[in-house]
Amino acid sequence: MKLRTKIQLFSSLFMLVLILIVNASIYYLFYQTSAESELEQVKSQTDTMAGELSDIMTEDLANNPDAASDLIKAYLPTNGMARVFPQEGEPLEWHRRPNAYTTLEGGFHASESQRIISPDDGSNVAVVKKPIIWSNGDVVTLEVSNHLVELDSTMTTLFYVLLAASIIILIPTVLAGNILSRFLLNPITELIRTMKENTKQGKWQKIEVDSKSKDELYEMEKTFNEMIDRLRENFEKQEVFVSDASHELKTPISIVKSYSQLLKRRGQENPELIEESIEAIDSEADRMQKLVEQLLALAKNKNEAVAKDVDMTSLVEETVQIFRGAYKREIIFQNTGDPIVVEGNPDQLEQIIYILVDNALKYSEDQVNVSLTSHGEWMKLHVTDYGQGIPEEEQERIFDRFYRMDKARSRETGGTGLGLAIAKAISSMHNGELDVKSEIGKGSTFSLILPLPKEN
Numbered sequence: 001m002k003l004r005t006k007i008q009l010f011s012s013l014f015m016l017v018l019i020l021i022v023n024a025s026i027y028y029l030f031y032q033t034s035a036e037s038e039l040e041q042v043k044s045q046t047d048t049m050a051g052e053l054s055d056i057m058t059e060d061l062a063n064n065p066d067a068a069s070d071l072i073k074a075y076l077p078t079n080g081m082a083r084v085f086p087q088e089g090e091p092l093e094w095h096r097r098p099n100a101y102t103t104l105e106g107g108f109h110a111s112e113s114q115r116i117i118s119p120d121d122g123s124n125v126a127v128v129k130k131p132i133i134w135s136n137g138d139v140v141t142l143e144v145s146n147h148l149v150e151l152d153s154t155m156t157t158l159f160y161v162l163l164a165a166s167i168i169i170l171i172p173t174v175l176a177g178n179i180l181s182r183f184l185l186n187p188i189t190e191l192i193r194t195m196k197e198n199t200k201q202g203k204w205q206k207i208e209v210d211s212k213s214k215d216e217l218y219e220m221e222k223t224f225n226e227m228i229d230r231l232r233e234n235f236e237k238q239e240v241f242v243s244d245a246s247h248e249l250k251t252p253i254s255i256v257k258s259y260s261q262l263l264k265r266r267g268q269e270n271p272e273l274i275e276e277s278i279e280a281i282d283s284e285a286d287r288m289q290k291l292v293e294q295l296l297a298l299a300k301n302k303n304e305a306v307a308k309d310v311d312m313t314s315l316v317e318e319t320v321q322i323f324r325g326a327y328k329r330e331i332i333f334q335n336t337g338d339p340i341v342v343e344g345n346p347d348q349l350e351q352i353i354y355i356l357v358d359n360a361l362k363y364s365e366d367q368v369n370v371s372l373t374s375h376g377e378w379m380k381l382h383v384t385d386y387g388q389g390i391p392e393e394e395q396e397r398i399f400d401r402f403y404r405m406d407k408a409r410s411r412e413t414g415g416t417g418l419g420l421a422i423a424k425a426i427s428s429m430h431n432g433e434l435d436v437k438s439e440i441g442k443g444s445t446f447s448l449i450l451p452l453p454k455e456n
């Protein structure tokens with residue numbers, strides 16, 4: 001069953017039950033009070049009649065029935081009947097409407113009673129019974145009843161009035177349920193339609209947001225559009241990443257391929273080609289290996305949040321020492337001598353130092369300065385070189401994946417354009433910042449800022 005039908009059905013049914021309960025209560029209460037008051041009236045008429053009749057002797061009643069009859073009829077209710085039941089013998093009976101009481105049963109009763117009865121025809125009759133003592137000492141029961149014709153017709157009118165009122169209330173309720181379900185479900189239907197279309201046609205379609213009312217539906221539409229933006233952004237990034245990665249791999253693969261073909265064709269006659277080709281194939285294989293390792297590092301970094309105490313002073317010292325040995329270059333490391341400890345993943349932090357020092361050595365010829373200090377709640381690592389520098393407009397882009405300023409030179413130095421992107425990702429994972437200050441021809445300083453643990 002559709003949500004719209006459910007809302008409509010529920011609201012209409014709920015209202016119907018409510019109306020039925022309210023109307024039934026009104027009907028019942030009205031009937032009770034009206035019947036009660038009719039009964040009281042018959043009771044008071046019965047009392048008066050009993051007072052008058054007590055003075056009449058049975059014989060008189062038998063001898064002069066008309067006189068008694070006149071007296072009783074004078075007190076009879078509009079649609080009433082009076083009967084006198086002696087302990088033995090036939091009862092006496094007076095009617096206003098002779099046909100009204102053919103089915104009413106009765107007899108002698110020693111006690112007083114009053115009640116409303118409903119004979120088979122569905123009408124209501126108020127019946128009051130009262131024992132009286134004739135002046136000759138005989139005890140008889142006086143029974144006065146009144147056919148509540150007025151009450152019956154009032155109740156019938158009330159029934160139709162309540163029925164009409166129920167219908168009048170029910171129609172707007174059904175309409176309101178319809179409007180409410182439309183109001184609630186239209187944005188949802190629109191959302192479903194857009195999602196289906198996006199899935200079917202591979203689109204990034206958003207929905208129109210009604211910004212007039214800032215309600216939950218507005219929130220839902222806004223969140224959906226934000227989600228589409230995020231998905232699209234991620235998808236596009238992913239696409240660029242895959243195309244860049246395949247593009248980067250294409251060059252070394254085609255170099256390897258062309259050298260191997262060269263070897264196949266002319267390798268045997270030209271032994272000097274063998275040396276050159278093996279050299280080139282080996283270096284391109286190294287390049288591919290590095291590229292793949294870095295791509296893996298970039299993918300892996302996202303899931304490697306390890307929080308250990310890392311002594312950055314020793315870590316920088318050790319890394320710098322390795323570079324000094326490998327490159328035979330002057331690398332000066334300035335620090336206070338005290339250990340500066342941060343919280344993080346030691347392998348990843350070592351990787352950042354490695355990338356920054358490696359770049360400084362690759363893109364400069366002079367000495368490289370590394371300094372490590374702590375300022376309040378922050379640790380600062382600066383790696384300074386006195387090389388070519390980076391133009392201002394490039395300074396943000398060098399942190400993008402695969403971005404290399406000078407592709408030819410970068411190729412010579414074995415650059416992939418992934419190092420700084422990896423360093424940036426690691427620094428963000430450690431809630432830190434990585435940026436650069438540089439001047440063309442003078443050199444560059446890369447700064448890594450990391451938060452120190454609270455207790456330091």
Ligand code: ADP
Nearest residue numbers: 359360363398404405410415416417418419420
């Ligand atoms: P690569 O593997 O090419 O070095 P990086 O992401 O580490 O990749 O660096 C991106 C680019 O930023 C490099 O190609 C280079 O042009 C520039 N770059 C990085 N570090 C320096 C530096 N210390 N001096 C000058 N240019 C730099």
